[in-house]
Amino acid sequence: MAEGNGVQSVDRAIDLLEIMTDLGGSAGLSELATSSGLPLPTIHRLMRTLVGRGYARQLPSRRYTLGPRLIRLGESAGRQLGAGARPHLERVARELGETANMAMIDRDMAVYVAQAASSHSMRMFTEVGRRVYCHCTGVGKMVLAQLPDSTVREIVARTGMPAATDQSITNVEDLIVELDKIRRQGYAVDDGEQEIGVRCFAVAVPDAPTPSAVSVSGPAARVTYEFGEKAVPVLHELARQVAGELLSVR
Structure with missing residues (x-):
């Protein structure tokens, strides 16, 4: 019918x-x-x-x-979405000089679906398809910030909050406070929480079918907070372009 x-x-x-x-x-x-x-x-x-x-x-x-059949569909869809986003990530990697990434939430974790690497010999490198905890990564915190606090609590109850470094947030109440800050300022920062000496700025992809984020990351000596002031507006424009790609394949 x-x-x-x-x-x-x-x-x-x-x-x-x-x-x-x-x-x-x-x-x-x-x-x-x-x-x-x-x-x-x-x-x-x-x-x-x-x-x-x-x-x-x-x-x-x-x-x-x-x-479990949804896993195969999700992985295939993620690869297709990543392919559409990659040219935009490459432009941002050239403009900012650091590695640009796209990730989305999948089965309580953040999974990287596309990346464009920095031209520097010392750079951030994450394999496409890698899954990371949400509470200690820039893209992960950004996708959690798009969810209700009740859902965030359920996710971390299932996954736990292991510390990747001594900078990682390991308490759910501290995470909720951090997510509220992220929602207000419009971007997330991973300041050595996933890997010592690495900093990442991330913003949400608007109207994505599942909470998604784009980010730029690199050595903290180069990816400073002054760098972030320049990078965040560029990331918001990147997020709008990626959102357009997602709409075109719906």
Whole structure:
């Protein structure tokens, strides 16, 4: 049955997956019913199909979680999004002289989907596809800042907050304070929290389908706070350009 220009059952199945995502990756039937407005028999039917195809799982508790088949889709989509962003990252790497990155949140971690390296021999290098904790990276804190505090608490409860360096935030209340600061100032800073001697500035990609960020990073001796005053406006323009790429492939 069609709904508008789409297929109603497909729309509803996607709605259920998005509701589970918004709820941290899992949901009970009552939560799905409340958020979707669908009758329970319809939810049962759709969830059976999603479970059968591997896009959802049902736990012994009877709650539903996102399924493993979504991982392959997400990784492929990330590669495609990264390909579109790369020319813009390369321009910024040339303009600022430091490594430019794009990352998005995936399964409670930040995953790098594109990078353009600095021309300096001493530079920041992160492999595309690398997954990092959100609480101790610039891009990670920037994606967390796009989420409600309640969701942030759920994420760090699942992942923990291990210290990558002695500068890493390891307390959830301190992280919440940091995220509030990031939201107010419009950018995040990783000041040796992931790697000693490395500093990173990151901003959000507006209207991305999943919380995403772009950043510039390098040795702290070059990537100073004065450098950041120049870099942040450039990153905001980069984020708008990347957002345009994302809109063009929706």
